[in-house]
Amino acid sequence: MxxxxxxxxxxxxxxxxxxxxxxxxxxxxxxxxxxxxxxxxxxxxxxxxxxxxxxxxxxxxxxxxxxxxxxxxxxxxxxxxxxxxxxxxxxxxxxxxxxxxxxxxxxxxxxxxxPSIFEPESQSKGALEALHEAVESVTRDLPGEVREALTNMTSQIDDPSILADVMAQQFLHDPDERQDLLEMESAAARIAWICKKFESGAPQ
Incomplete structure (x- = not known):
């Protein structure tokens, strides 16, 4: 940036x-x-x-x-x-x-x-793993080719803050939730919210 x-x-x-x-x-x-x-x-x-x-x-x-x-x-x-x-x-x-x-x-x-910076950096690996699990959950019912393309795209992102924003852009549809998430200044809080939101699959 x-x-x-x-x-x-x-x-x-x-x-x-x-x-x-x-x-x-x-x-x-x-x-x-x-x-x-x-x-x-x-x-x-x-x-x-x-x-x-x-x-x-x-x-x-x-x-x-x-x-x-x-x-x-x-x-x-x-x-x-x-x-x-x-x-x-x-x-x-x-x-x-x-x-x-x-x-x-x-x-x-x-x-x-x-700026959006994930802290502490020592927890980045765990945050990425949690987000990738959320990707698997939210794409579970999508057609195979679509799921594979999304999984490949997200697997290349090694910054949890960036991955959280990409997931929000792709998978979150409610306008109020999108705006609330955009305004969360803590990247860690956004990641926790996304993981909880998507843990059971695609949001309604």
Missing amino acids: SSLNIPQTCGVMLLPDCTLFPHGGLPLHIFEPRYREMLQDTLEGSCFFSVARLLGPETDNPGSCVAPIGTMGLVRASRELDDGTSNLLLHGVIRVRFTEWLDGPYPLARIEPV
Whole structure:
């Protein structure tokens, strides 16, 4: 993460019931004029913008209707269509806290990175083993090829904090639980929550 130049301010896409986790992917169709302008500025600049969950109807004051923590993402691919809209893939990079909302043609905020580090490091191996057991449980009833692909993907991740976010992105569906998990600052607490949630299989 230290090799990335995280901007102090960025555009923010406000979406109802949508939470992106670091290391997850989010396909988006950009059609609103304000977000088309945001995307153009993003591609001409850092290629970063954030996604934030709307907690109710959008108001003129995002601070009153937007969750305090979202995820900054990097535009991995973007294709403009003939009608001026765009399809893109946003790759989650890091949790961010929205510290101040600024005036602009689209939602714009000052941000503070919220790093995710698993501590103590001596327990990383045990945390990984517990998460891999949860992967086996949550994928048990999936088709063989899908299960194998997911198992192969997760088995290559050696950081329990990253694996927890990948699992949340892939397997957790309830919008409120996703946002609550995103906002947990303790990686160890997130891992414990995920293992308990998935110990009996896929969540309903």
